[in-house]
Amino acid sequence: MTHPDPPASRKRTKATSIDIAHHAGVSQATVSRVLRGSPLVNAETRRRVEEAVRELNYTVDRHASSLRLQRSGTLALLLFEDPTADDSHINPFFLSMLGSITRACARAGQDLLVSFQQLSDDWHADYADSRKADGLILLGYGDYLSYRGKLDTLLEQGTRFVRWGAVLPDQPGLSIGCDNFHGGELVGQHLAGLGCRRVAFLGDASSHYPEFLDRYRGCDAALRVAGGAMDPALQVDAQSAEDDGYAAARELLARSGAAGAAPGFDAVFAASDLIAIGALRAFEEHGLHVPGDVRLVGFDDIPTARFTQPALTTVAQDTSAAGELLVETLMALIDNQPAQSRMLPAQLVVRRSSGAAPG
Amino acid sequence: MTHPDPPASRKRTKATSIDIAHHAGVSQATVSRVLRGSPLVNAETRRRVEEAVRELNYTVDRHASSLRLQRSGTLALLLFEDPTADDSHINPFFLSMLGSITRACARAGQDLLVSFQQLSDDWHADYADSRKADGLILLGYGDYLSYRGKLDTLLEQGTRFVRWGAVLPDQPGLSIGCDNFHGGELVGQHLAGLGCRRVAFLGDASSHYPEFLDRYRGCDAALRVAGGAMDPALQVDAQSAEDDGYAAARELLARSGAAGAAPGFDAVFAASDLIAIGALRAFEEHGLHVPGDVRLVGFDDIPTARFTQPALTTVAQDTSAAGELLVETLMALIDNQPAQSRMLPAQLVVRRSSGAAPG
DNA sequence: CTGAAAGCGCTTACAG
DNA sequence: CTGAAAGCGCTTACAG
Numbered sequence: 001m002t003h004p005d006p007p008a009s010r011k012r013t014k015a016t017s018i019d020i021a022h023h024a025g026v027s028q029a030t031v032s033r034v035l036r037g038s039p040l041v042n043a044e045t046r047r048r049v050e051e052a053v054r055e056l057n058y059t060v061d062r063h064a065s066s067l068r069l070q071r072s073g074t075l076a077l078l079l080f081e082d083p084t085a086d087d088s089h090i091n092p093f094f095l096s097m098l099g100s101i102t103r104a105c106a107r108a109g110q111d112l113l114v115s116f117q118q119l120s121d122d123w124h125a126d127y128a129d130s131r132k133a134d135g136l137i138l139l140g141y142g143d144y145l146s147y148r149g150k151l152d153t154l155l156e157q158g159t160r161f162v163r164w165g166a167v168l169p170d171q172p173g174l175s176i177g178c179d180n181f182h183g184g185e186l187v188g189q190h191l192a193g194l195g196c197r198r199v200a201f202l203g204d205a206s207s208h209y210p211e212f213l214d215r216y217r218g219c220d221a222a223l224r225v226a227g228g229a230m231d232p233a234l235q236v237d238a239q240s241a242e243d244d245g246y247a248a249a250r251e252l253l254a255r256s257g258a259a260g261a262a263p264g265f266d267a268v269f270a271a272s273d274l275i276a277i278g279a280l281r282a283f284e285e286h287g288l289h290v291p292g293d294v295r296l297v298g299f300d301d302i303p304t305a306r307f308t309q310p311a312l313t314t315v316a317q318d319t320s321a322a323g324e325l326l327v328e329t330l331m332a333l334i335d336n337q338p339a340q341s342r343m344l345p346a347q348l349v350v351r352r353s354s355g356a357a358p359g
Numbered sequence: 360m361t362h363p364d365p366p367a368s369r370k371r372t373k374a375t376s377i378d379i380a381h382h383a384g385v386s387q388a389t390v391s392r393v394l395r396g397s398p399l400v401n402a403e404t405r406r407r408v409e410e411a412v413r414e415l416n417y418t419v420d421r422h423a424s425s426l427r428l429q430r431s432g433t434l435a436l437l438l439f440e441d442p443t444a445d446d447s448h449i450n451p452f453f454l455s456m457l458g459s460i461t462r463a464c465a466r467a468g469q470d471l472l473v474s475f476q477q478l479s480d481d482w483h484a485d486y487a488d489s490r491k492a493d494g495l496i497l498l499g500y501g502d503y504l505s506y507r508g509k510l511d512t513l514l515e516q517g518t519r520f521v522r523w524g525a526v527l528p529d530q531p532g533l534s535i536g537c538d539n540f541h542g543g544e545l546v547g548q549h550l551a552g553l554g555c556r557r558v559a560f561l562g563d564a565s566s567h568y569p570e571f572l573d574r575y576r577g578c579d580a581a582l583r584v585a586g587g588a589m590d591p592a593l594q595v596d597a598q599s600a601e602d603d604g605y606a607a608a609r610e611l612l613a614r615s616g617a618a619g620a621a622p623g624f625d626a627v628f629a630a631s632d633l634i635a636i637g638a639l640r641a642f643e644e645h646g647l648h649v650p651g652d653v654r655l656v657g658f659d660d661i662p663t664a665r666f667t668q669p670a671l672t673t674v675a676q677d678t679s680a681a682g683e684l685l686v687e688t689l690m691a692l693i694d695n696q697p698a699q700s701r702m703l704p705a706q707l708v709v710r711r712s713s714g715a716a717p718g
Numbered sequence: 719c720t721g722a723a724a725g726c727g728c729t730t731a732c733a734g
Numbered sequence: 735c736t737g738a739a740a741g742c743g744c745t746t747a748c749a750g
Contacts (some may be wrong), residue, residue, distance in 0.1 A: 014488065016743060027721045032745055042719055057516070059488035063426040064743030067726050072422065074472075079461075092662060095454040102438075102475050111491060113433075114473045116461050129373065129418035131727095132470060157416070277666070303451060304663040307636070375727060386737045391729055401735055423727035426742045490743095 015056040023052035035060055066131070075105055075330060076113040076133035080140030080147075090116075091240055091274060092302040093319075097139060097164065100323030108327050128159040135160035135330045141240050143208045148172065160333040162326050166210035167341045174333070174341045176325050178317040180211050183346030184218020186315060187269050187297050190348055191219075192226035194356055196267040196295060199223060200234035202248045202279055203271020212271040215299060219269050234265050238275050245270060245278025253286055263294065267354075273298035273305050273314055280308060280353075291355030301349050310352035318344050374415040382411035394419055425490070434464055434689060435472040435492035439499030439506075449475075450599055450633060451661040452678075453498060456523065459682030460496060467686050487518040494519035494689045500599050502567045507531065519692040521685050525569035526700045533692070534700045535684050537676040539570050542705030543577020545674060546628050546656050549707055550578075551585035553715055555626040555654060558582060559593035561607045561638055562630025571630040574658060578628050593624050597634050604629060604637025612645055622653065626713075632657035632664050632673055639667060639712075650714030660708050669711035677703050 017035070021028040026045060033041050034049040041049075052058070066072045079094060098114065105112040113133055117140075127133045136154070138161055151172040154161055163175045191199055203209070205216035220230040233255070238248035249268070256264035270276035276298030283290055290296045290310060298305060301316035321344055332339035350356050376394070380387040385404060392400050393408040400408075411417070425431045438453060457473065464471040472492055476499075486492045495513070497520055510531040513520055522534045550558055562568070564575035579589040592614070597607035608627070615623035629635035635657030642649055649655045649669060657664060660675035680703055691698035709715050 014490070018743085028744085029721060029723090029746080030719090032743095033720085036745075038746095040719060045719080057488065059485065061426070061743050062489045062491045063422040063431065064726090065745075067420070067422040067426055067728085068743080068745045070726070090458050092451065092454070095451070095458070098457070098473075099449050099454070099475075102473055106475060112473050114457075114461055114471050116458075116465060126418065129416065130421045131373070132421045304666050307663050307666045307668070309666070309668050377727080387728085388730080388737060388739090389735090391727095392736085395729075397730095399735060404735080420727050423742090424729075426744085427727080427729045429742070 014061075015058040016061070017058070019056055020049060020052045020058050023056060024048040070131070072111075072131055072134050073109070074111040074113055074133045075135055075137060075327065076115065076127040077101055077137045077139060078127070079114070079116045080138070080142045081116060081118065091141070091272070091300075092304065093273070093300040093317075094139060096302070096319045097322060100319045101137060101139075101326060102323075103320075104323040104327035107324075108331055110327070110331070128154075128157065128161075134334045135162070137161070137326050137330060138163040138165075140164075141209070141211075144210050145208050160330060162330045162333065164322065164326060166214055167343050168210055171341075174329060174339060176322060176329060176342050176344070177211065178322070178346050179343040180214035180346070181218035181221075183299065183315040183317075183348075184215035184220075184269075185222040186218075186346060186348040187215075187299075188219035188222025189226075190313070190350070190354060190356065191267045191269070191295060191297065192223055192228065194267075194295060194354065197228055198234065198265040199228075199230060199267045199269055200236070200252055200265040201230060201269050201271070202236055202238050202245060202252065202275050204237045204239065205235055205271075209271075215269070215271055238271065240272040240274055242274045242278040242281075245272075245275030246282045247278070248275065249279035249282035250286075253282065253288075263288065265294065267295040267297070270296065270298045273300045273302045273312060276312055276314070276353075277304065277308055280312075290353050295355050296353040298353075305349075306351070308353070313351045313354035313356070314349050316347045316349050318347075373420075374417045375420070376417070378415055379408060379411045379417050382415060383407040429490075431470075431490055431493050432468070433470040433472055433492045434494055434496060434686065435474065435486040436460055436496045436498060437486070438473070438475045439497070439501045440475060440477065450500070450631070450659075451663065452632070452659040452676075455661070455678045456498060456681060459678045460498075460685060461682075463682040463686035466683075467690055469686070469690070487513075487516065487520075493693045494521070496520070496685050496689060497522040497524075499523075500568070500570075503569050504567050519689060521689045521692065523681065523685060525573055526702050527569055530700075533688060533698060535681060535688060536570065536700075536702055537681070537705050538702040539573035539705070540577035540580075542658060542674040542676075542707075543574035543579075543628075544581040545577075545705060545707040546574075546658075547578035547581025547585075549672070549709070549713060549715065550626045550628070550654060550656065551582055551587065553626075553654060553713065556587055557593065557624040558587075558589060558626045558628055559595070559611055559624040560589060560628050560630070561595055561597050561604060561611065561634050563596045563598065564594055564630075568630075574628070574630055597630065599631040599633055601633045601637040601640075604631075604634030605641045606637070607634065608638035608641035609645075612641065612647075622647065624653065626654040626656070629655065629657045632659045632661045632671060635671055635673070635712075636663065636667060639671075649712050654714050655712040657712075664708075665710070667712070672710045672713035672715070673708050675706045675708050677706075 017028050017031040020031045034046050155172050165177050167175045167177045203212040205213050236248040236251045238244040298312045298314040301314045305312040305314050329339045376387050376390040379390045393405050514531045524536050526534045526536045562571040564572050595607040595610045597603040657671045657673040660673045664671040664673050688698045
């Protein structure tokens with residue numbers, strides 16, 4: 001039984017499994033077996049190896065292991081930003097998703113690679129092909145139609161991925177998303193219950209932004225039950241940033257020709273909290289009181305929503321469950337287990353901006 | 360000149376450099392040279408290889424490359440949370456740091472591994488030893504004294520790391536931090552200029568939390584210039600979360616025995632915005648008006664600070680520059696270039712909570 | 719239960 | 735300028 005010699009000069013070079021083998025008086029193969037938890041190892045041998053591992057402070061080299069196993073134990077989170085977004089801050093909602101995904105990965109024993117991407121970037125080529133990650137989590141707003149094609153490419157290449165977003169009937173790959181339609185319904189019911197008849201919508205309500213579209217439709221459905229409906233004339237496009245909301249609200253005000261006079265709408269449903277916050281600023285500047293003159297509802301329940309003046313009524317998405325489910329679904333895909341798209345419940349959070357709460 | 364055969368069955372298996380070599384009619388070594396940008400390659404050969412790479416959609420296998428190069432091209436961001444923190448949300452300030460670090464890594468061509476750690480975890484063993492990352496970025500609040508030892512261990516092991524936090528004279532390793540002392544001075548000057556004499560401090564001002572301590576000292580120094588000083592009786596410990604701020608403010612109120620009567624302080628400097636927001640709630644419940652009865656200043660300038668009622672005067676840290684500098688410094692360390700600790704300027708952002716702005 | 723050996727896919731010193 | 739070959743540090747089928 002010969003064992004390989006350890007390196008002659010032990011000059012603070014990282015320990016390898018060969019060092020451990022020598023230290024414990026076993027073969028390198030046995031060290032590897034112990035470290036991978038093989039049942040084929042004698043208890044006493046295992047003990048000796050484990051001791052050497054502790055003593056030499058050894059950790060398995062991740063690259064050697066991944067190369068051999070053809071598996072990296074790493075997931076990649078790609079966060080898309082709209083090309084319009086300058087170097088400004090990321091939507092807090094996504095930051096909160098990032099937090100929950102990070103935790104979920106830790107629980108699943110996976111490492112997480114995080115990257116921000118422009119929608120236009122050549123991202124589909126990179127992470128999976130280079131085997132940096134076993135699968136991708138796709139997150140972010142952006143024109144769905146223009147990135148759908150990239151999803152097709154991913155699928156063709158056999159890349160495992162899960163997307164956060166609208167759950168659509170015929171989409172490429174799997175999505176986890178909030179039940180946006182129901183979220184919209186909750187808003188519509190709430191506003192109709194408060195007697196609103198003319199509900200404006202701030203957000204791109206087309207199939208370019210299917211999440212916003214679902215929110216719009218849900219609200220419309222609820223209003224119809226109450227004998228009303230959304231009016232397309234009261235819909236103004238907006239991406240999800242605050243400035244977009246500000247601009248859209250001004251456009252809405254201009255359109256309804258309400259220079260000082262009563263506006264042509266009694267409520268505004270903003271497709272995101274950031275949009276709502278921008279709109280709030282525009283209304284304020286215009287001398288329009290929220291909720292006195294206009295009731296306002298957002299979507300996402302970002303941390304700031306509690307602090308706007310008035311505090312923002314909004315729809316909360318369960319980011320904790322979302323992160324968990326995204327990781328779980330992606331792991332199933334990677335392990336060739338059955339997996340499916342799923343929607344998470346939405347919850348209305350009533351605060352003062354809709355004029356319903358006490359005070 | 361013989362070239363290795365490509366795999367017989369081409370069943371959607373990822374292309375390797377051998378496939379490319381065969382396709383381009385060169386050796387695998389030459390493919391590698393082209394991909395690593397070696398100048399030793401004939402232009403026409405290079406062209407052929409590049410074409411094959413495009414055609415077969417080839418990407419270098421990261422693990423094989425890293426194993427060979429003994430370099431991963433990856434940085435790890437370890438975000439510490441206090442053990443007290445339940446599954447609640449991360450301080451938005453750190454989320455914003457995370458955003459800027461992510462961008463900086465992208466610009467530096469490095470991948471970023473993100474992980475949340477409990478201060479108590481055995482994190483020092485993992486990332487660098489396993490070669491998952493070439494270096495670590497350490498971020499987060501937590502008892503400095505209790506984690507200083509781990510920094511020493513990292514240093515001993517030869518792990519490259521940079522820490523975000525207080526820049527201290529005799530600390531292990533390098534730190535990038537905001538000039539907390541000067542940030543505190545700015546607050547002290549501002550408050551003194553408004554005629555405040557009794558400034559309370561909400562935050563742990565000991566060497567367990569050197570950043571908070573520096574803020575405290577800076578404020579004290581500024582008050583002394585104006586003929587005053589901080590009063591230790593008006594200092595209440597608080598970690599950085601909102602609930603801690605709420606509790607600390609109530610403790611302060613109880614201590615100064617001000618049940619309805621005028622409190623024993625005319626201003627409060629909260630060590631973080633989150634603490635300030637919690638304090639604001641406590642003061643409100645107590646019937647204390649900000650800034651009428653108490654002037655309030657925070658630290659960090661998180662997104663919500665603009666929206667509290669009244670909007671929060673605070674000290675902004677340049678997170679963009681911070682991320683850039685953290686990555687730059689860590690890269691220098693990894694490349695064995697000279698590198699040093701650095702402080703970034705702090706900037707006072709005056710809003711209504713200090714009673715100085717118009718309105 | 720254990721060791722010897724092959725091989726994961728690269729990179730680069732060496733020889734031409 | 736290019737190819738053949740060694741080797742990075744693992745994991746596991748194979749043989750005992």
